Every structure is written in structure tokens, then in C-alpha cells.
Amino acid sequence: MRDERTSGPGAADESQRLDDLLIEAIICAGAHIGAVYLLDEDCEVLQMTTELGLPAPIARAWSRIRTNDPVPVAVAIRERRLIWISGREHLARDFPAAALALPYHFAAALTPISTGDVIWGGFMLLWPAGHAAELTARQREVIEEACTDIAGLLERAAEAGRPIAAPSRPRVLDPCPVHKTDRRAGMVALECLNRLPEGFCSLDVEGRVTVVSAPACDLLGSCSSELLGRRPWEALPWLDDPVYEDRYRAAVVSRQVTHFQVRNPAGRNLSFWLYPGLTGITVRISPGTATRVPDIVAENERRPRLIMVHEILQLATSLARAITAQEVIDLVADHVMPVYNVQALAILTTKGDRVHVEASRGYTRAAINDFDGRPVMPPIPTSKSFDPTQPGFFADWDELRATYPGAIRSDDMCAWAFLPLVTSGRPIGTCVLAYDRPHRFSTDERASLTALAGVIAQAFERARMYDTKHQIAQFLQSSLLPRELPSIPNLEVAARYVPATPGMDIGGDFYDLIRLSDTMAAAVIGDVQGHDVTAAALMGQVRTAIHAHATAGASPGEVLAHTNRLLIELSPDRFTSCLYVSLDLQTHTACLASAGHLPPLLGLVGGPAEIIEISPGLLLGIDPDAGYPTTEINLPVGSVLTLYTDGLVEAPGLDIGDAMAALAHRFNPTAGQPLYDLASALIDPVTEARSDDIAVLLMRDGS
Numbered sequence: 014m015r016d017e018r019t020s021g022p023g024a025a026d027e028s029q030r031l032d033d034l035l036i037e038a039i040i041c042a043g044a045h046i047g048a049v050y051l052l053d054e055d056c057e058v059l060q061m062t063t064e065l066g067l068p069a070p071i072a073r074a075w076s077r078i079r080t081n082d083p084v085p086v087a088v089a090i091r092e093r094r095l096i097w098i099s100g101r102e103h104l105a106r107d108f109p110a111a112a113l114a115l116p117y118h119f120a121a122a123l124t125p126i127s128t129g130d131v132i133w134g135g136f137m138l139l140w141p142a143g144h145a146a147e148l149t150a151r152q153r154e155v156i157e158e159a160c161t162d163i164a165g166l167l168e169r170a171a172e173a174g175r176p177i178a179a180p181s182r183p184r185v186l187d188p189c190p191v192h193k194t195d196r197r198a199g200m201v202a203l204e205c206l207n208r209l210p211e212g213f214c215s216l217d218v219e220g221r222v223t224v225v226s227a228p229a230c231d232l233l234g235s236c237s238s239e240l241l242g243r244r245p246w247e248a249l250p251w252l253d254d255p256v257y258e259d260r261y262r263a264a265v266v267s268r269q270v271t272h273f274q275v276r277n278p279a280g281r282n283l284s285f286w287l288y289p290g291l292t293g294i295t296v297r298i299s300p301g302t303a304t305r306v307p308d309i310v311a312e313n314e315r316r317p318r319l320i321m322v323h324e325i326l327q328l329a330t331s332l333a334r335a336i337t338a339q340e341v342i343d344l345v346a347d348h349v350m351p352v353y354n355v356q357a358l359a360i361l362t363t364k365g366d367r368v369h370v371e372a373s374r375g376y377t378r379a380a381i382n383d384f385d386g387r388p389v390m391p392p393i394p395t396s397k398s399f400d401p402t403q404p405g406f407f408a409d410w411d412e413l414r415a416t417y418p419g420a421i422r423s424d425d426m427c428a429w430a431f432l433p434l435v436t437s438g439r440p441i442g443t444c445v446l447a448y449d450r451p452h453r454f455s456t457d458e459r460a461s462l463t464a465l466a467g468v469i470a471q472a473f474e475r476a477r478m479y480d481t482k483h484q485i486a487q488f489l490q491s492s493l494l495p496r497e498l499p500s501i502p503n504l505e506v507a508a509r510y511v512p513a514t515p516g517m518d519i520g521g522d523f524y525d526l527i528r529l530s531d532t533m534a535a536a537v538i539g540d541v542q543g544h545d546v547t548a549a550a551l552m553g554q555v556r557t558a559i560h561a562h563a564t565a566g567a568s569p570g571e572v573l574a575h576t577n578r579l580l581i582e583l584s585p586d587r588f589t590s591c592l593y594v595s596l597d598l599q600t601h602t603a604c605l606a607s608a609g610h611l612p613p614l615l616g617l618v619g620g621p622a623e624i625i626e627i628s629p630g631l632l633l634g635i636d637p638d639a640g641y642p643t644t645e646i647n648l649p650v651g652s653v654l655t656l657y658t659d660g661l662v663e664a665p666g667l668d669i670g671d672a673m674a675a676l677a678h679r680f681n682p683t684a685g686q687p688l689y690d691l692a693s694a695l696i697d698p699v700t701e702a703r704s705d706d707i708a709v710l711l712m713r714d715g716s
Contacts, residue, residue, distance in 0.1 A: 027170045027177055031163060032063050032186055038159035039065055039138065042152045045268045045291055046119075046139035049163065050078070050086060051179045052132060059086060059135055060179030065186040066139070066291070068262050069219045074114065076183055084111045086123045086135040093132070095124040095156070100142040101460035106403065109467025112460060118142035118267040122156060128164045136160050141268035185219065187292070212298035220244040220261055223293065232298050234277055245296075251278055257285075264289040332472035336479045341472045342372040349446070349465065350375070353458070357426065357447040360434070360473060363389055371442065371473075380423035390419045404463050405431040409451040428452035430462055434470035441477070444469050493553045499528040503598050505713040507688035511660075511696060512706050521548035521589075522658045522708040525556055527563050532599040535563045535572075538656040538710050539591035539610060539633075551584055555633070559593065569593045569606035573630065573641040577608065580634040589633040592656055601648045601714055606641045608633045611662065611673070614680050615646070616653040622680040624673055653682045653691065653713045660705035661695065688713060 031049065039047040046066035050059040061076040080087050085108055089096045098104045098121040105112035120140045126133045136159065148156075170177045203224060206213045212229025214222055222240045230236050239248055246252045252275065260271040264287040271287045286297040335341045338360055346358050357375030361368055370385045407413040407429045413420050428448040434441050444466060454462075498506050508524055521541030528534055537559050541552045558579050562572045572593050580589060592610035596603050605613070607629040616622045630641035648654060662672035679698070682691055688711045696707055 042155040044138040048137045051134035061183040062179040063184040089123040090125045105460040105463035109464040112464035126160045133167045217293040338372040346374040355446045356449040359445045362442040406454040432466035436474045498526045508710045509692045522706040523552045524710045534596045536594045542588045570641040577633045606643045614655040616682040622677040648714045656710040658708045660707035
């Protein structure tokens with residue numbers, strides 16, 4: 014297709030010339046896949062303009078790439094240099110996200126298309142993996158010439174006022190278009206195939222059937238009219254399995270023979286062999302189970318199944334929810350251990366020159382204790398080209414000892430993979446996979462595990478950041494709450510604060526007990542709007558203001574009125590609920606004032622609990638002239654007055670009145686019952702369903 018924004022024969026000719034330059038470069042460089050990307054007007058997105066050899070789903074997935082993405086072509090443009098990827102392990106090490114999305118064997122060269130200081134886009138060529146360790150001088154020359162010619166073409170088109178823009182979908186090129194003179198040769202070739210007992214068909218790089226022999230139709234239980242122009246897994250429901258489509262993609266991208274076996278609806282076993290070429294795939298279909306596997310696919314067929322792309326994505330999705338290092342290792346273990354037959358995993362970090370085991374699965378406690386705190390083990394200087402910042406794979410104990418003479422052997426493990434966890438170019442730890450028997454790591458395993466390390470590193474970094482922030486939040490929260498309540502004669506008190514989990518937000522719930530004299534005390538509980546540092550800081554200021562006014566002798570209503578005016582000055586957009594109680598232990602009475610807070614409970618020994626009805630004033634922080642009426646109640650000896658925040662009673666879909674009634678129903682203090690136990694009896698039934706912090710303050714007149 015042609016870009017809708019280009020018009021006229023000149024634009025069409027220039028697009029055709031661009032396509033021809035790509036095909037010429039692919040053929041001259043001996044590559045089997047190629048693509049040209051163009052930058053959008055904002056220079057933020059690379060759009061695939063034309064490509065040859067990529068399966069359609071892969072081309073669609075990589076048709077738009079942001080220039081800040083951690084993928085090779087974007088990095089090549091950002092750094093203005095050619096990037097060479099020698100194979101899957103190299104890709105997994107340097108670009109783990111790309112390796113997860115393209116779990117196939119290939120080598121690649123990626124380079125910017127530029128004239129002077131102007132970057133027009135990017136150029137990509139792919140070869141079969143193992144084709145060469147480095148680009149040859151001739152291949153570099155071909156790439157440089159192609160990029161120069163394409164850049165010149167783009168520059169001239171822009172100067173002529175008809176810039177070549179990327180189409181909405183990349184053009185898919187055919188290197189060998191079929192002409193009329195080729196049709197008779199095609200008919201003869203098909204007749205030859207029809208004489209053979211096995212079935213043959215040809216797929217283009219998009220996976221569509223272009224030729225199918227009569228024996229193939231017979232084995233597939235279909236006819237040529239149903240197959241031609243369609244993808245086999247779309248035309249035949251029994252081939253509609255991601256595993257079979259993946260074998261096709263692997264053949265196209267890796268340029269290697271692939272194989273799979275399947276039973277057709279008639280119960281007949283069929284073997285499919287996929288032989289890739291520049292123009293597509295030749296498929297050989299044999300009845301029965303294959304007795305011999307070609308050397309090129311034998312290793313793939315014998316080894317255990319590796320993690321597939323969708324499994325990696327599932328793991329990445331699961332890891333996004335992990336908030337501790339142990340959760341990270343548990344999720345990785347659940348996904349990785351069964352697939353790779355791993356017996357133990359651990360995440361290690363270093364503190365100073367010592368090793369610390371952050372989390373583990375499968376190792377005994379003795380093994381962890383032996384390893385935790387040991388000095389960091391340097392590799393021997395003569396270890397040939399071993400880089401401790403790169404993944405290390407050790408097939409047996411002798412290999413590990415050869416590199417690390419000071420290594421210790423835990424739980425009789427026999428093989429290890431050491432995967433450095435690196436984020437933003439900075440190592441943050443190491444993930445260790447251990448096997449209970451010697452294990453030779455295949456190229457696929459090395460590449461998959463290296464890519465997996467990138468996913469683990471991101472999750473572990475998030476967990477560490479969460480842990481740090483959570484510790485700061487907990488410290489700030491605890492520092493703003495009273496460390497211990499004052500001792501007041503004849504008054505027994507207990508308080509509990511339970512933060513909402515999971516999450517790192519700092520709650521605004523607070524409580525306090527203030528000693529006014531030997532027979533007078535004040536109690537306060539409240540909730541500042543919001544769950545952030547501002548709310549926590551404001552909570553500290555509210556507590557300080559209440560404490561100051563209470564000790565100055567203000568009445569409950571006056572304490573709230575003064576605090577209200579201060580809150581409006583400090584933060585006019587934040588509101589606070591508050592309940593203030595003045596206790597007279599000599600007369601066994603209490604005076605209460607409320608700023609929109611929930612009413613307290615009064616528990617009587619041997620009798621039902623009572624919800625204290627009070628006249629609440631406005632929340633603090635709304636009206637500077639608000640008044641706060643007071644309510645006086647009796648406190649029988651042995652009774653328990655309970656103040657609480659809304660986290661104890663509020664729940665989605667639950668009426669607040671019904672919730673408070675249910676709380677009063679289960680509030681049954683008994684003589685001599687420890688108040689902390691009574692607080693737990695109130696809180697424990699609701700901790701599983703809570704979505705907010707809970708603060709509870711209980712007081713018993715013990716005179």
C-alpha cells in the first residue's frame with residue numbers, strides 16, 4: 014500500500030525506490046529480513062515504513078517504536094551508531110524486553126539513517142543466528158551504502174515538497190514477484206509435487222498458503238480452494254494452537270528448520286517440517302510419527318520446553334504486584350522452577366563487602382545462614398574473560414570452583430546460573446538458580462534466563478523502593494503518634510493503630526491522651542483528610558494544637574474551636590474529623606465535643622454497649638466561626654469508653670449506622686478483661702476487609 018499523504022507519480026516512484034533499496038541491501042548483505050523505519054514529525058516515534066521477511070504479527074507489534082524505548086533500533090538512533098546483535102543471548106543481555114518479545118534465534122544490525130545532523134529514521138537487517146560473530150567488511154559497506162542512498166532519497170523528496178512519510182501500516186515486500194511467464198513453470202512444479210506420497214505446501218512470509226499439493230490436501234482433510242490464500246491455523250481449526258504458529262514464526266525469523274507433530278481430526282498422526290527461505294516457507298507433511306529428527310532441530314526437540322512469551326508476560330504481570338523481595342522470588346519460583354527443573358533460587362545483594370540473602374526458595378535455613386554475611390567472593394584473576402557483571406552459567410561444581418575458588422557448596426547443589434539484576438545500568442543484586450545435578454545450559458536457556466533477569470531486576474527494584482518508602486512511612490507515622498500513653502491514677506488505657514495494607518500511603522488517623530491533673534485527663538481521636546505526607550504533617554500540627562489548648566485549661570468546645578481556626582490558616586483545603594473528651598475521674602463524668610467524628614461507645618460490664626449520641630459540629634478546616642457544642646455523660650466505675658476512627662466500621666456497600674450497631678453488639682467488656690485484648694476483639698474481625706487505617710483508644714475508670 015502507499016501512504017495516503019503522498020500523491021502523484023513522483024511520490025509513488027520514490028516509495029518504490031525506497032523498497033528497491035531495501036530489497037537490494039537484504040540480498041547483497043546475505044540477510045533474510047529487513048525493514049526501514051522513519052521518524053514522525055515530532056521525532057518521538059519510529060514508524061516501520063517498509064519490510065521484507067517479517068511475519069505479519071511481529072511486523073505489527075514492532076511497527077511503532079518510541080525513540081526512548083529500550084530496544085535496539087531506538088538506541089541506535091539515540092546514540093547515532095550501528096548496533097550489532099550477534100544472537101539471542103546477546104540480545105537478552107543488552108535488551109531483555111526485546112528478547113522476551115522475540116524469543117527466536119537471529120543476528121541483527123541496526124543503524125540510523127541520517128544526512129549530516131539530520132536523523133531520518135532507522136535501518137534493520139536480520140541474519141540467521143550463528144551466521145557470523147561480527148559483520149563482515151562487505152556487509153558493513155552494503156549497510157552504509159543503503160543508508161546513504163535512502164537518506165539521500167528522503168532528503169531530496171523533502172526538498173521537493175513531497176516528503177516520504179510512513180504509511181499507516183508497513184508495506185510488505187515480495188522479493189520475487191510472480192510474472193505470467195513463471196506460471197507454467199509453477200504448474201509443472203505442482204504436478205511434480207502431486208506425484209509424491211508426502212504432502213507439500215508453500216507459505217509466504219505472512220503465513221498464507223500459496224501452493225498446496227494434492228497429497229497435502231488429503232492429509233489435511235481439506236481442499237486447495239479452502240487453503241489457498243489463508244493461513245493454515247486459520248483455515249484448519251485443529252491447527253489453531255499458538256505452539257504451531259510459533260514454530261512457523263521461529264522458522265521465518267531464525268531461518269532454521271522447525272518441526273512439530275499433531276493428530277488430525279481423523280486420528281491420523283502427522284509430522285510437519287518447515288523449511289524457510291527468502292520468499293517464505295516450504296512445508297513437508299508426512300503421515301505417522303517422525304523416526305529421525307534433522308540435526309538442525311534435534312536439540313530443540315530433545316530439551317525441556319522453555320518459557321514461552323505469554324508465560325513471560327504473565328510473570329511480568331504478576332511481578333508488577335509484588336511489593337517485597339520474598340514475593341518477587343516466590344512468583345519467579347512458581348513460574349521458573351517447574352519449567353527449568355530448578356531446585357532452589359535466591360536473590361543476593363551486597364552490603365559493604367558482605368553478601369546478604371534478600372529472599373530465597375528451596376534452600377535450607379542452614380544453607381542461608383552459611384551464606385548470609387559471607388565476604389563477597391572475587392573470581393580468580395586468570396579466569397578467562399569472565400565478567401562478573403554478566404550472567405554466569407556453571408554446569409557443575411568444578412566449573413564454579415574454577416572461577417570462584419572460595420565458593421561454598423550448599424545443599425549439595427551441582428549447577429548454577431548467576432543472573433545479575435541490573436536497572437538503569439546499575440547492578441542491584443544477583444538472582445541465583447541452583448540445580449541438584451550437573452546441567453549443561455543450552456543457548457536458548459542462557460538467552461531466556463538472561464532476559465528473565467531483566468524482568469526480575471525491575472520487580473526487585475520496585476520491591477526495594479516500596480520497602481524503603483514503607484519503612485519511611487511507618488517511621489513518620491509512628492513518630493507522630495504517642496510512643497506511650499501517660500500514666501494517670503485510676504484510669505486504665507489501651508490504644509491500637511493498624512495501618513491499611515497493602516500500600517505505602519501514610520494515614521491521617523491520630524489519637525492522644527493528655528494528663529491534666531491527678532483526677533483530670535483529656536482524650537482525643539481524629540482523622541486528617543488524605544493519605545500523604547501533607548496529611549501526616551498536618552496531623553502532627555493538629556495534635557500539638559489540641560495538646561496546647563487542653564493544657565491551657567480550655568473547655569472541649571473551645572479546644573476544637575481554636576484548633577479549627579489554626580487548621581484553616583495552615584491548610585484551608587484540608588478537613589479533619591475530631592472527637593475530644595475531657596474526663597473527670599473524681600466525679601466519674603466526661604464532657605465530649607465532636608467535629609464531625611463518629612460517636613464513641615460506652616461499654617458497661619454485664620450490660621449492652623451504648624452508642625453515645627452527641628451533637629457534632631462541622632469538620633475542622635471548613636468555617637473559621639464554627640462552634641462545637643458539648644455533651645456530658647456519666648462514666649460508671651468499670652465502664653469502658655471507646656474512641657475509634659472510621660476504618661473500624663466503614664466498608665463498601667455497608668450502611669454506617671448498621672456498622673456502628675454491629676460494633677456495639679460485639680462490644681462486651683468483662684470485669685478484669687485486659688483492654689488490649691478488648692481492642693483486639695474489636696479490630697481483628699474487620700482487618701481482612703479494611704481499606705483504611707484503624708485507630709482505637711479505650712479508657713476504663715478503675716477507681
